[in-house]
Amino acid sequence: MDDNVRFLQGNDVCVQAALYAGLEFFAGYPITPSTEIAENLAYHLPRQGGKFIQMEDEIASMCAIIGASLTGRKVMTATSGPGFSLMQESLGFAIMAEIPCVIVNVQRGGPSTGLPTGPSQGDVLQARWGTHGDHAIIVLTASNHQDVFRMTVDAFNLAETYRTPVILLLDEVIGHMREKVILPEKGAIPVVDRLRTSVKAGIDYHPYLPREDGRLPMSDFGGEHRYHVTGLFHDMWGFPTTNPKIVHGLLRHLNDKIKNNISDINRMKEYFIDDARTILISYGSSARSALHVVHNRRARGERIGLLELQTLWPFPYTQVAEKCEKARQIVVVEMNMGQVLLQVKRAVSRPERVMLANRIDGVFITPTDIRNILRLIHGKGV
Amino acid sequence: MERLRLVFSGSGGQGVITAAIILAEAAVLHENLLATQTQTYGPEARGGATRSDVIIADSEIYFPKVIQPNVLVCLTQEAYMKFYDIVRPGGLLITDPRHVTILQTVDSRQIEIPMHAAVMDNIGDLLVYNICMLGALLALTQVVSIDSVIKVLETRMPPSSLPMNRRAMDLGIALGAKHNV
Numbered sequence: 001m002d003d004n005v006r007f008l009q010g011n012d013v014c015v016q017a018a019l020y021a022g023l024e025f026f027a028g029y030p031i032t033p034s035t036e037i038a039e040n041l042a043y044h045l046p047r048q049g050g051k052f053i054q055m056e057d058e059i060a061s062m063c064a065i066i067g068a069s070l071t072g073r074k075v076m077t078a079t080s081g082p083g084f085s086l087m088q089e090s091l092g093f094a095i096m097a098e099i100p101c102v103i104v105n106v107q108r109g110g111p112s113t114g115l116p117t118g119p120s121q122g123d124v125l126q127a128r129w130g131t132h133g134d135h136a137i138i139v140l141t142a143s144n145h146q147d148v149f150r151m152t153v154d155a156f157n158l159a160e161t162y163r164t165p166v167i168l169l170l171d172e173v174i175g176h177m178r179e180k181v182i183l184p185e186k187g188a189i190p191v192v193d194r195l196r197t198s199v200k201a202g203i204d205y206h207p208y209l210p211r212e213d214g215r216l217p218m219s220d221f222g223g224e225h226r227y228h229v230t231g232l233f234h235d236m237w238g239f240p241t242t243n244p245k246i247v248h249g250l251l252r253h254l255n256d257k258i259k260n261n262i263s264d265i266n267r268m269k270e271y272f273i274d275d276a277r278t279i280l281i282s283y284g285s286s287a288r289s290a291l292h293v294v295h296n297r298r299a300r301g302e303r304i305g306l307l308e309l310q311t312l313w314p315f316p317y318t319q320v321a322e323k324c325e326k327a328r329q330i331v332v333v334e335m336n337m338g339q340v341l342l343q344v345k346r347a348v349s350r351p352e353r354v355m356l357a358n359r360i361d362g363v364f365i366t367p368t369d370i371r372n373i374l375r376l377i378h379g380k381g382v
Numbered sequence: 383m384e385r386l387r388l389v390f391s392g393s394g395g396q397g398v399i400t401a402a403i404i405l406a407e408a409a410v411l412h413e414n415l416l417a418t419q420t421q422t423y424g425p426e427a428r429g430g431a432t433r434s435d436v437i438i439a440d441s442e443i444y445f446p447k448v449i450q451p452n453v454l455v456c457l458t459q460e461a462y463m464k465f466y467d468i469v470r471p472g473g474l475l476i477t478d479p480r481h482v483t484i485l486q487t488v489d490s491r492q493i494e495i496p497m498h499a500a501v502m503d504n505i506g507d508l509l510v511y512n513i514c515m516l517g518a519l520l521a522l523t524q525v526v527s528i529d530s531v532i533k534v535l536e537t538r539m540p541p542s543s544l545p546m547n548r549r550a551m552d553l554g555i556a557l558g559a560k561h562n563v
Contacts, residue, residue: 005410005411007403007406007411007417117422117423173420173446177446178403178419179410179446180410180416288446292444295444366447368449
């Protein structure tokens with residue numbers, strides 16, 4: 001047996017990957033279906049010299065990881081819909097203050113406490129726009145455990161690279177399903193470490209003055225430099241300002257640092273796209289059912305393919321448009337009422353080609369559900 | 383190999399899900415196969431109806447749920463009434479007469495195995511009921527080797543409870559073998 005082969009739940013894989021990426025601090029409040037992430041980190045993290053804190057709620061959890069990140073630690077929290085709603089206010093703070101952190105949302109049925117044990121993908125737009133104000137955000141997802149590992153490490157790397165919160169949007173099926181995963185050897189996946197300032201102690205440090213490459217070197221809060229951190233618009237010293245020029249510049253910076261780097265941030269997988277007349281677009285657990293359909297139909301000679309999105313935000317509008325240019329039908333497979341469907345319609349030419357194959361009853365969408373909708377689209381009845 | 387789809391159903395606390403995990407893990411770690419295991423459950427911690435789906439195959443498994451199982455295990459009447467008709471025609475339906483009164487309406491091999499009675503008579507502790515069930519299943523399907531399952535048990539159980547689990551497994555294997563024709 002290969003020592004690195006494991007049979008794990010998606011939540012366990014997320015934990016292994018977070019440790020691989022250098023996680024040092026976790027604060028959270030357990031909630032189904034994300035609980036195993038907190039449970040396993042409570043065991044593993046202290047044994048590796050890290051800190052685990054169970055907080056009184058998700059508001060406090062989010063605040064705790066922001067504070068810990070400022071002091072130089074790699075941080076994460078994990079939750080599901082109801083807890084993710086509570087985190088939105090301080091998520092905005094982390095975006096404004098440019099604090100690297102990873103938030104895992106293992107989606108369950110909503111709104112409100114909804115369906116604690118049922119799968120859903122209803123938080124795609126909340127992940128984008130749950131916190132107020134014009135902002136950018138990075139949201140990653142995965143459909144199998146090898147990819148959960150990779151996307152978790154990437155979430156930490158992107159958080160450090162762009163000094164931003166990154167949301168890892170998993171779902172109940174992926175979180176609770178067990179399957180084979182091969183844990184990568186150390187070094188097999190690059191890990192981005194915290195970029196710290198080279199400014200010496202006692203010399204004026206500008207926490208919000210970007211280098212030429214746009215990155216902002218950090219200084220561990222409470223360490224060598226004294227500086228200010230605020231959710232208000234701020235200048236390069238971190239102090240509040242209402243100067244329109246600076247306000248404009250900061251808001252542009254917060255959005256452009258993500259928008260201008262879509263090619264670096266975007267991750268997608270394609271299956272049989274080149275000659276496909278029908279393209280399925282899916283992500284997360286739904287992509288497994290979609291891929292099942294694609295393989296079955298290809299075996300019968302049907303020209304069908306799958307575009308699996310792994311970066312949901314910033315949405316890869318240009319890339320999706322290019323891939324779908326030649327398709328006659330584009331069918332978005334997701335477990336919500338069409339949250340990614342909207343983006344695909346915005347992305348492609350002739351949006352009337354775009355249709356939805358969904359399921360919203362707390363039951364995992366099946367290949368049969370997708371096949372039936374494809375039959376209707378092709379005018380073959382059910 | 384033929385792709386094998388199994389559904390384990392029963393009541394929370396019977397160890398149905400644990401047995402499913404042990405079987406799937408044995409396939410992946412010790413037989414170089416692929417497997418997925420999923421479960422559906424309600425908000426209750428104990429006593430609610432549980433179901434765990436396992437697929438074991440030698441090629442990629444995309445959709446991890448089971449629609450029509452080759453092997454269906456029902457360990458409560460409630461689970462039996464809910465799931466008995468999903469079994470694949472010609473498949474195997476395993477129940478325990480202690481918990482389930484069967485209907486003669488399915489197009490499958492229905493096998494009643496008195497696992498509860500065997501465990502109570504020979505071991506006296508229902509903690510290992512699920513391992514007895516797993517033994518019976520292994521005898522009937524040979525989906526993975528007994529050694530592979532033992533290896534998983536060794537990593538999951540404290541050494542002190544291994545002999546009891548081993549005995550439960552042997553009991554199940556003997557019970558299952560009676561039905562192997």
